[in-house]
Amino acid sequence: MNKLTKLFVTFISAITLALVSFSSSFAKVEGDYIVLGSAISLTGKYSSNGVHTQNGYNMAVERINKMGGVEVQGKKYKFEIIYYDDESNPKRAAQLAERLIKQDGVHYMLGPYSSGLTKAIAPVTEKYKIPMVEANGASRSLFTKGYKYLFAVLSPANQYLEVAIDLAVEKNGGKGVKIAQAFEQDAFSQDVRLGILDAAKRTGSEIIIDDKLPKELNDMAATLAKVKAVKPDVLVVSGHTKGALTAIRQISEMKVDVPMLAMTHCDAAKLSKQHGKKSEFALCASQWHKNLSYKDKFFGTGKKYAKDFQKEFGYDPPYQSAESSAALLVFKDAFERANSFDRDAVRDALVDTEMQTFYGNIKFGPGGQNVAKPMILFQVRCKGDDCENRVVAPTKWASDKFYHPIPKWSERS
Amino acid sequence: MDFLIFKVPMLMVQASLDGILLGILFALIAYGMALQWGVMNIINIAQGDLVILGGYIAYTMYLAGIHPAWGVIVSPIIMYFVGWYLYKLVINKVVDRDLFISILATFGIAIVMQQLMNFIFGADVVVAQSEYGTTMLFDNSVTLPNSKIFSAVVSILYAIALVFYMKKSKLGRAIRATAQNARAAKILGVDTEKVYAATFGINAALCGIAGALIAITLTLHPYVGLPYTVRSFMIVIVAGLGNLPAVALSGMGLGVFEEFADYILGTEFRIGAVFLLLVFILVYRRFKLAKKREYLK
Numbered sequence: 067m068n069k070l071t072k073l074f075v076t077f078i079s080a081i082t083l084a085l086v087s088f089s090s091s092f093a094k095v096e097g098d099y100i101v102l103g104s105a106i107s108l109t110g111k112y113s114s115n116g117v118h119t120q121n122g123y124n125m126a127v128e129r130i131n132k133m134g135g136v137e138v139q140g141k142k143y144k145f146e147i148i149y150y151d152d153e154s155n156p157k158r159a160a161q162l163a164e165r166l167i168k169q170d171g172v173h174y175m176l177g178p179y180s181s182g183l184t185k186a187i188a189p190v191t192e193k194y195k196i197p198m199v200e201a202n203g204a205s206r207s208l209f210t211k212g213y214k215y216l217f218a219v220l221s222p223a224n225q226y227l228e229v230a231i232d233l234a235v236e237k238n239g240g241k242g243v244k245i246a247q248a249f250e251q252d253a254f255s256q257d258v259r260l261g262i263l264d265a266a267k268r269t270g271s272e273i274i275i276d277d278k279l280p281k282e283l284n285d286m287a288a289t290l291a292k293v294k295a296v297k298p299d300v301l302v303v304s305g306h307t308k309g310a311l312t313a314i315r316q317i318s319e320m321k322v323d324v325p326m327l328a329m330t331h332c333d334a335a336k337l338s339k340q341h342g343k344k345s346e347f348a349l350c351a352s353q354w355h356k357n358l359s360y361k362d363k364f365f366g367t368g369k370k371y372a373k374d375f376q377k378e379f380g381y382d383p384p385y386q387s388a389e390s391s392a393a394l395l396v397f398k399d400a401f402e403r404a405n406s407f408d409r410d411a412v413r414d415a416l417v418d419t420e421m422q423t424f425y426g427n428i429k430f431g432p433g434g435q436n437v438a439k440p441m442i443l444f445q446v447r448c449k450g451d452d453c454e455n456r457v458v459a460p461t462k463w464a465s466d467k468f469y470h471p472i473p474k475w476s477e478r479s
Numbered sequence: 480m481d482f483l484i485f486k487v488p489m490l491m492v493q494a495s496l497d498g499i500l501l502g503i504l505f506a507l508i509a510y511g512m513a514l515q516w517g518v519m520n521i522i523n524i525a526q527g528d529l530v531i532l533g534g535y536i537a538y539t540m541y542l543a544g545i546h547p548a549w550g551v552i553v554s555p556i557i558m559y560f561v562g563w564y565l566y567k568l569v570i571n572k573v574v575d576r577d578l579f580i581s582i583l584a585t586f587g588i589a590i591v592m593q594q595l596m597n598f599i600f601g602a603d604v605v606v607a608q609s610e611y612g613t614t615m616l617f618d619n620s621v622t623l624p625n626s627k628i629f630s631a632v633v634s635i636l637y638a639i640a641l642v643f644y645m646k647k648s649k650l651g652r653a654i655r656a657t658a659q660n661a662r663a664a665k666i667l668g669v670d671t672e673k674v675y676a677a678t679f680g681i682n683a684a685l686c687g688i689a690g691a692l693i694a695i696t697l698t699l700h701p702y703v704g705l706p707y708t709v710r711s712f713m714i715v716i717v718a719g720l721g722n723l724p725a726v727a728l729s730g731m732g733l734g735v736f737e738e739f740a741d742y743i744l745g746t747e748f749r750i751g752a753v754f755l756l757l758v759f760i761l762v763y764r765r766f767k768l769a770k771k772r773e774y775l776k
Contacts, residue, residue, distance in 0.1 A: 109594065111702050113602040154602075251747055278747035282706045284604075284698040287497050288741035288749075294620070295487045308604040312698050315606055319613055319624035340606050 095407050099146040100136060102397070103172030105162035105187065107179050110154025115386050116179045119202055121379050122390025123147055123176060129364050130394060136401045143401075145394065152178060156186035163190040172196070173409055176393055179386070181205030181223065181254040188216050197413045199396050201389040204353075206257040209433030216434040217416050219392045219425065223254050224261030225441045226351040227302055229459050230328035231265035233349075233443065234300040237326075237470050242270035246298035246324075248277040248289045248313075250305030255279075258304045258330060258351075274298055279305050286312055290322050300326040307331045310348075311340055318344040318475070325471030333384055334446045338453035346448040347472040354385040354425050355442055355455060358463050364395060365424040392425035445469060484742040489620040494738040500627045502734020504692055506727045507634040508707055509714035510641070511685035517720035518658040518678045519574050521581040525589040526711055527704030529683050532592060533558050533690025534699045535600050538607050541694070547607035550691030551633050555684035562683025566676045574675055589704065596701040609695040630692035637688055641681075642723055654678055658720075706750055713757045716764070 095101065104123065107116030124147075130136065131144040148170055152159035159178055166172040167190070175191050177184050177200020184203025188211070191198040197215045204223040208216065234243045247262055249255040266273055274296050277289045283305065290313075293301055301324040303313045310332035317327070318341070328349040337345035356368035365371040371391070375383040396419060401407075404415035420429045426439035444455040445468060456466035484490045512526050523529075536557055537550025565588065573584045611625035645651035656664040657674045665671050689707075693699065714733055718725035733753070740752035 109597065111597070111602050111700075113597065248746065277745060280747055280750050282703050282750055283746070284693075284700070284703055285501070286746065288494065288738060289746055291490055291493045291497075291622075292483055292742070294622075295483065295490055308698065308700060311604045311606060315698065316624075319626070320622040321613055321615070321619070336603070340604075341608070 095143065096146075098135075098141075098143055100143045100174070100401065100407075101146050101148060101170075101172055102174050102176050103148045103150075103163075103166035103170060104176040105150045105152040105159045105166065105178050105183070107154040107183065108149075108151040110152075112154040112179050112183070115202070115384075116154070118384050118386040119179045119390045120149065121375075122201070122383070122387035123394060125375060125378060125387070126364070126391035126394035129391075130398055133364060136398050138401055138405055138407065145398075147176065148172060152183060154180075154183070156183055159183045160186045160190055163187040167191070167194045167196055173407070174198075174397065174412065176390075176397075177201055177203055177218075181208065181257075182252060184208060185253060188213055191215055195409055195413075197400075197409060197416055199393045199400075199416065201393040202386060204257070205253040206260065207253060209431070209435040211433075213434055215413055217396065217419070217430050218435050219396055219423075219428055220353050220389050220436055221439055221441050222435045223257035224264065226258045226261060226330050227304070227328050228261045228265040229441055229443045230300065230302065230326070230349055230351065231262060231269060231271060233459055233468065234326050234328075235269045235271065237468075238299060242266075242272060243299035244296075245271055245273045245300050245302060246275035246289075246293050246296065247273060247302040248275070248279055248286060248305070248309075249303075250279045250281065250283070250309055252281065252306075255304040255306075255309075255330070262302055279309060284308070284312055285316070287316055287320065290316050290320050293324060294320070294322050298324060300324065300328060302328050304330040307336060310337065310350075314341045314345050314348065321475040323472070323474045327472065328443075332446070334444075334453040334455045335382060337446060338448065338451060342451035343448040343453065345446050345453060346478075347469055348446045349458070350444055350446065350455065352385050352442050352444060352455070353439075354388045355444060355457050355463070356383070356388075357457055357465055358426070358442070360422055360424055360426050362395060362421075362423045365391065368424050371424050388425045392423045392428065395423045396421070396428060482743070484739070489617060490742060492617070493621045494742055495735055496621065496623060497627070498735030498738035499731045500623070500631045500734070501737070502731035503631040503634045503727070504689055504696075504730075505707075505710050505714060505734060506730025507638060507685055508689045509711035509718070509730055510638060510723060510726050511682035511689075512711040513715045513718070513720050513722075513726055514654075514685075515678050515682045516715060518654055519570070519675050520578060521570065521574065521585065522578060522712070523682070524582055524585040524708055525592060525704075526585075526682075526686060527707030527709075528589045528592040528596075529558065529562070529686035529704075530690040530693065530707045531699060531701065531704045532561065532596060533683075533687030534694040535596060535605075535690070536687065537691035537694040538600070538605050538699060541607035546609070547691065547695050548609055548629070550607075550694060551637075551688050554687035554691040556687075558687030558690075559680040559684040561687075562680040563676050565683070566679040570679055571672070571675065589708075593701050593704065600701065602701060604698050604700045605694075606698050607694040611695075624696065626696045630696050633688065633692060637685070638723065638727065641685070650674070650677055706753075709750075709757070710753060713753060713760070716757065716760055 127145045135142045135144045150162040175198040179202045181203045199217045249259040310329045332350040356372040361367045400415040404411040429438035431437040443459040445458045458468040533554045536554040537547045541547040573581045609626045614623045653669045714729045717729040741749045
């Protein structure tokens with residue numbers, strides 16, 4: 067190679083390099099599309115909730131695009147999402163976030179499913195100053211690290227079951243209650259536990275059993291035998307769907323009588339599909355229920371959302387889908403208020419978010435958590451083996467009276 | 480640390496009974512592992528995943544409206560062939576190799592099986608309802624789900640049947656001969672290749688039975704196989720190969736140990752305690768072996 071060719075090659079590569087970096091820095095908006103990125107669990111242990119999340123995102127993208135899209139500086143843009151499958155693996159999720167940002171040039175992110183994966187991705191988005199609106203990471207520790215680019219539309223995990231303790235105390239005539247609790251050892255459940263500890267302190271309640279459940283757990287007979295022996299006023303269980311299903315199975319088999327059973331991840335449809343009427347009277351913490359009276363102009367009310375979702379995907383939307391859809395409404399609102407694609411302008415607009423969606427009011431606290439929406443509590447009520455969620459707290463939306471105490475197994479048919 | 484169990488003596492009865500019933504089930508899985516370990520010198524990391532697959536077979540029957548207890552008959556039949564094909568596909572290539580290679584190969588099988596089960600049956604936790612009710616003892620202070628009693632009884636019946644089969648049948652004799660000395664057996668006309676395939680099939684069938692029982696007593700999930708592998712490994716290490724009464728005893732022992740660990744150390748250390756025990760036993764055995772070697776010098 068002579069000198070001239072060398073020079074030429076160097077020149078060409080320099081230009082190519084420059085072009086690549088140049089184009090990627092503008093890849094956030096391609097033509098009429100605003101490109102969002104998300105690593106999501108389509109395979110692995112979170113795949114069912116990962117798919118609910120994705121369906122929620124897709125439903126909102128389609129709806130917003132159909133209703134005119136996002137207007138920035140007088141021009142209409144549409145949303146588009148690049149998805150990667152993180153295999154329910156935090157390391158993979160962090161790699162994919164890096165890839166979305168550096169290779170695909172994504173400048174705005176949507177969250178993955180679960181607190182654990184959100185925790186893995188947040189440091190990456192923070193490093194590159196990429197605003198991320200997430201809908202499925204509720205762990206309190208996400209909001210205490212001082213992240214500036216993380217926004218969560220959901221209530222933090224410590225609030226999940228506090229309401230249940232308040233309810234138990236109320237039923238006990240305002241006096242403290244005896245609490246038995248079993249929590250899985252993952253970020254989310256441990257935060258729920260912290261919430262219970264706070265509530266117990268606040269109400270003067272006593273925690274008499276405090277078990278931690280391992281991840282591989284499918285047998286909690288020991289905890290339940292203890293519960294039988296010490297007779298608490300309320301039993302609290304949090305260990306994702308697995309914990310809820312194991313608890314119901316063994317409580318009914320061991321005939322454990324507790325006046326009140328409060329859990330997370332215990333959607334009536336899922337529980338009754340596996341356990342029928344045995345799941346009745348369980349109290350479940352939820353981010354959302356379709357009967358709440360919030361509304362927005364894209365999806366209308368929760369009921370309308372549920373109907374449309376059912377039509378599109380063939381099942382009743384779990385709250386994981388609803389909150390995911392809400393994340394896109396937040397992004398749209400922020401883009402329009404920022405009236406710019408500058409990351410920091412969008413981020414500042416996100417900070418000032420104050421809006422109502424069909425999913426609830428959204429306003430971000432200093433840590434990025436949603437402070438405007440309370441958790442709700444529903445009770446599983448059954449007719450035969452057909453069960454549904456009935457909202458019992460907070461009283462504003464309660465459609466049903468809270469059934470307390472749970473009848474003894476010997477009295478249940 | 481929680482000493483509630485010592486204050487309420489009924490809990491001890493509960494823990495022991497729970498442990499024994501569960502331990503019998505573990506022993507069945509461990510026996511399968513001991514069998515193929517002894518015959519083929521393979522440590523099967525996918526043991527627990529075979530169990531879970533067996534459970535999903537019973538669950539599928541349950542979904543189709545058949546009582547899941549029939550799974551203890553259907554599941555082993557299907558699993559026998561699964562095991563047989565697995566042998567033909569992968570295991571026969573590693574059977575005469577280093578133990579390490581077999582661990583790697585079966586580890587690979589375990590991952591593939593987990594992902595496939597996740598793909599086919601979904602990541603949700605599932606259970607099959609037996610509706611067997613509950614036995615109450617001592618004025619309702621000790622409760623035993625009948626499904627657990629059922630699973631222990633079925634495990635014992637199958638174990639007895641297997642012992643007889645190994646003693647009396649032609650294949651059983653061939654398997655034992657191969658375990659003692661594969662080369663000699665080959666020279667004397669035993670088709671060791673077939674024996675290996677059958678052994679792996681029988682092991683998978685045992686896992687199938689255990690899986691069906693787990694579907695009706697505990698819960699199923701594509702990723703909970705590993706604890707079963709560890710437990711059976713542990714039982715085999717304690718009991719040694721080819722010693723069924725010892726396997727049964729150490730299975731029950733492990734079950735009771737686990738329950739007590741659960742009550743005293745807390746549920747979070749339940750599986751951890753099993754691992755810890757495994758470490759102790761391995762160290763102890765090594766210590767004993769080292770002594771023996773010295774003596775031989």
